[in-house]
Amino acid sequence: MTPLSGKPVVTAAKMRAAEEAAIADGTSVDILMARAGTEVAQTIRRLASGSEVLILCGPGNNGGDGYVAAAALRAWSLPVRVAALAPPATDAARNACAGWSGPVETLAETKSAPILVDALFGTGLSRALDPAIVAALRRLNARARLSIAVDLPSGVDTDRGVALGDIPAADVTLALGAPKPAHLLYPAAGLCGAIRVLDIGVPASSDVMVLAAPDLPMPGPDSHKYSRGMVAVVGGDMPGAAELSAIAALRAGAGYVLLLAEHGALQPHAIVRKAFTPDALTDKRIGALIIGPGLGRGDEARARLDQALASAVPLVIDGDALHLLDTARLDVVRNRAVPVIMTPHAGEFDALFGKGEESKIDRARAAALRSGATIIFKGADTVIASPQGAVRVAQSANAWLSTAGTGDVLAGAVGAFLSGNANIAFDAACAGVWAHARAARRLRGAFIADDLADALTAVRSRL
Numbered sequence: 172m173t174p175l176s177g178k179p180v181v182t183a184a185k186m187r188a189a190e191e192a193a194i195a196d197g198t199s200v201d202i203l204m205a206r207a208g209t210e211v212a213q214t215i216r217r218l219a220s221g222s223e224v225l226i227l228c229g230p231g232n233n234g235g236d237g238y239v240a241a242a243a244l245r246a247w248s249l250p251v252r253v254a255a256l257a258p259p260a261t262d263a264a265r266n267a268c269a270g271w272s273g274p275v276e277t278l279a280e281t282k283s284a285p286i287l288v289d290a291l292f293g294t295g296l297s298r299a300l301d302p303a304i305v306a307a308l309r310r311l312n313a314r315a316r317l318s319i320a321v322d323l324p325s326g327v328d329t330d331r332g333v334a335l336g337d338i339p340a341a342d343v344t345l346a347l348g349a350p351k352p353a354h355l356l357y358p359a360a361g362l363c364g365a366i367r368v369l370d371i372g373v374p375a376s377s378d379v380m381v382l383a384a385p386d387l388p389m390p391g392p393d394s395h396k397y398s399r400g401m402v403a404v405v406g407g408d409m410p411g412a413a414e415l416s417a418i419a420a421l422r423a424g425a426g427y428v429l430l431l432a433e434h435g436a437l438q439p440h441a442i443v444r445k446a447f448t449p450d451a452l453t454d455k456r457i458g459a460l461i462i463g464p465g466l467g468r469g470d471e472a473r474a475r476l477d478q479a480l481a482s483a484v485p486l487v488i489d490g491d492a493l494h495l496l497d498t499a500r501l502d503v504v505r506n507r508a509v510p511v512i513m514t515p516h517a518g519e520f521d522a523l524f525g526k527g528e529e530s531k532i533d534r535a536r537a538a539a540l541r542s543g544a545t546i547i548f549k550g551a552d553t554v555i556a557s558p559q560g561a562v563r564v565a566q567s568a569n570a571w572l573s574t575a576g577t578g579d580v581l582a583g584a585v586g587a588f589l590s591g592n593a594n595i596a597f598d599a600a601c602a603g604v605w606a607h608a609r610a611a612r613r614l615r616g617a618f619i620a621d622d623l624a625d626a627l628t629a630v631r632s633r634l
């Protein structure tokens with residue numbers, strides 16, 4: 172279990188608002204900073220185990236946290252030095268600096284230490300770091316045994332999750348109060364190292380949360396194959412992809428999987444195979460229809476997609492079917508009475524909804540709003556967004572997922588959960604992403620999509 176799962180993901184503005192609310196409630200900014208800095212110091216103490224600590228302090232409140240932490244470490248008689256980029260520029264940071272009784276070195280001239288603490292900039296960074304700052308940070312980071320970032324690695328954009336310059340990666344990032352988008356979204360997430368959230372007594376909430384384990388029903392005495400959920404998969408030009416979705420749906424717990432394809436494998440026998448006919452989509456027992464994996468992009472594929480869109484069945488639209496979604500078909504998606512889940516990777520997302528400079532979270536949310544569908548915007552930082560505005564961000568599961576067919580497996584898992592309860596498409600999408608990630612973590616390295624589908628059995632039995 173990851174410590175981040177289930178936590179709200181808070182933007183810089185929301186964090187500032189939460190801080191202001193705490194101040195309005197009677198906790199001064201100095202007390203907030205004292206708490207944050209002391210929490211930071213306690214974590215540094217554990218991680219440093221007696222080695223010398225160098226704390227780099229910036230001009231704002233992130234630097235203020237750094238001064239508080241330095242003073243605490245010194246009070247505990249631990250070896251600590253401070254180097255500043257500029258004098259403190261806020262009242263709270265000035266007060267914190269006044270509490271530090273040691274010398275303040277300059278960033279350019281300070282010598283490295285085994286433990287580097289980056290308290291230069293946090294959520295207040297407003298532009299790219301000066302190249303001289305980046306150079307100093309890189310030099311000190313390269314010589315440190317462990318580098319710890321306070322709140323965020325300095326130089327990342329809090330909300331968009333991008334790096335503003337060629338900044339070095341931290342080994343550990345101490346997220347203050349709550350994770351921010353940059354702790355989860357790549358490329359910034361890749362610069363954070365391990366993330367620990369420190370409680371600073373500032374409650375923050377958000378409709379964006381880190382994806383958490385789903386609560387799924389287990390079969391009971393009353394269960395039968397149709398009540399467990401019936402999934403149909405529409406086949407097409409490339410049989411393997413639809414097969415993968417079908418196997419994944421079964422292994423994620425669907426009671427009945429129907430593969431509507433003209434050709435394909437004979438195994439596993441548990442998949443019920445029939446040729447595609449439009450009539451097959453009228454079976455009222457179908458709880459979810461997966462279309463796209465291996466569908467192809469020709470006339471027949473287009474016809475099957477239109478029949479699927481016109482049907483009364485909840486849909487998972489993936490792969491080739493996403494390529495066939497033009498404006499007119501997107502209108503059909505929006506006006507459907509039953510739910511649609513779309514699972515684009517970055518290329519498919521750009522083609523469907525356009526490129527954008529906004530964060531992946533904002534782009535996924537806008538796409539869900541526009542299409543009326545639940546969007547699973549895939550990648551190492553998969554974002555799930557509902558048309559109602561709820562968002563979940565998944566932590567990176569395993570980069571070995573970057574292999575052909577793993578998306579087909581995801582579509583299958585999502586289809587299985589959707590077929591069990593189509594009322595809550597968003598929950599089904601979240602459960603699918605969670606199970607898929609768990610399966611990938613169990614497999615570690617160089618697995619193939621077939622292994623991933625098979626691994627869903629063990630994952631599902633524990634959810």
Ligand SMILES: NC(=O)C1=CN([C@@H]2O[C@H](COP(=O)(O)OP(=O)(O)OC[C@H]3O[C@@H](n4cnc5c(N)ncnc54)[C@H](O)[C@@H]3O)[C@@H](O)[C@H]2O)[C@@H](O)CC1
Nearest residue numbers: 190203204207231232233292293294295296297298299322
């Ligand atoms: N949000 C909270 O609840 C709390 C936040 N605290 C800390 O406060 C931080 C936010 O503090 P601030 O808003 O002061 O922001 P920062 O400390 O991140 O930096 C803001 C300062 O840096 C300057 N600046 C911004 N970009 C720059 C650049 N590229 N080059 C040079 N100067 C630049 C700004 O003009 C401003 O003076 C958080 O990250 C956290 O560390 C804690 O002290 C206490 C509680």
Ligand SMILES: Nc1ncnc2c1ncn2[C@@H]1O[C@H](COP(=O)(O)OP(=O)(O)O)[C@@H](O)[C@H]1O
Nearest residue numbers: 516549550551569570572573575576577578579
């Ligand atoms: N580098 C990565 N780290 C973590 N997950 C990844 C990475 N690359 C891809 N994935 C995941 O693997 C799956 C790939 O899906 P997709 O691109 O549709 O592949 P395919 O079409 O071959 O099945 C998605 O769930 C995606 O989130």
Ligand SMILES: [K+]
Nearest residue numbers: 289292323325
């Ligand atoms: K920092």
